[in-house]
Amino acid sequence: MFKINVIGIGPGYKENMTGQAIEAINKSDVIVGYKTYIKLIENFLGGKEVVENGMKKEVDRCKRAIQISMENKEVSVVSSGDPGVYGMAGLILEILSKEHDIKQFDVRIIPGVTSSNAGGAILGAPLMHDYVTISLSDCLTEWNKIEKRIHCAGEGDFSVVIYNPKSKSRPDYLNKTQEILLDYKRPDTVVGIVKNAFREGQQTKITTLEKLHEAEVDMFTTVFIGNDSTYEHEGYMITPRGYSV
């Protein structure tokens, strides 16, 4: 069996990784990853062979990892957050299912703390009730599909977590999201914004849905939009579960 681990490193830095993730990295021969994330964990990779590349090279990265595993080296593909949430787990499995005999591979997906949970913890407890996770990246998804989902998230009074809120090629998608959600949610709905959760340069801001367009966001930012009962108290964003308190 060819051994591939797909590892969620969480927000980055060793203290946010699980023991299982650290152990898998330690026993791997080769580590493969996006260079920005390799940098976060490089201080404990020791002298290991590292294969890194840039953004939008995901397919190439996964194919190289699979090739390396077929040389009978144990390979770990690292993915920020959780590898199953807009990460590398799906792509590895897709390629194996379409181009290889997947039964020859021992694939281990090791979960990690995704941005919803990392950013949520920093804000307080914005996701204590049912929530939706939506990526605004249209690299791989048509905007009309994303738009439809935002409508449904608003209609259902879900808390909403926005991944990939902005990039050069789509500066106005977050504003469009704001406009759509204002059809369903109150203008004073609490919004929390977290940049670089648990990383250097961590920043947070609590604002409201009607002021969301004033917020500065980038690809390392996660946006949390409350449900109908979310409130702010002394800097904490809190969505009640429904207990009588």
Added chain:
Amino acid sequence: MFKINVIGIGPGYKENMTGQAIEAINKSDVIVGYKTYIKLIENFLGGKEVVENGMKKEVDRCKRAIQISMENKEVSVVSSGDPGVYGMAGLILEILSKEHDIKQFDVRIIPGVTSSNAGGAILGAPLMHDYVTISLSDCLTEWNKIEKRIHCAGEGDFSVVIYNPKSKSRPDYLNKTQEILLDYKRPDTVVGIVKNAFREGQQTKITTLEKLHEAEVDMFTTVFIGNDSTYEHEGYMITPRGYSV
């Protein structure tokens, strides 16, 4: 400042916890938690003072933790999975915001791997695209609100993660969920079921939406319902992100 940590222990067992979570437990004077979860981590609590109680005693548990912190003991409230997802983070903050001066407390929420990510990793990659997290527990939420959200999740072609799929008092909610989603999703939509993710007695099953009513689920089970492009391959549940493979 009175010190309270609210710690996500992930699926349980030390290897699934983050270093940050383990460190916080180690330096705490008192550990507070639901007895089932205390049991999962008891082997590394050493001789620490432990305050545990049963289900539906969440408010009592959090109030006791707050009282203990006010005796100038550092207290850690442990919560399975992520404390911000149907966990204890919100309740601690709610009680502090309503009954205390929250500025007197140093509250640290430490994220963990929630069931979506733990169970997802075991199934493969069911949540690679936008998804919804819904709890079927009506202890704290009216069923008509839950029902509305299931409709919206179906309408938006989200992958759906169901927490708390069944209990004695509501044996038919998962069947109702199935019926609603069949209005929007194909009968052969892939469904993955994970019981006791990363715990003793772990079980998985892959089935389809039309057969979901045949599945045996309990409160330690998480149900994953695919989106329109989710497929099954050799036991893996895979939701494509949209890369050309």
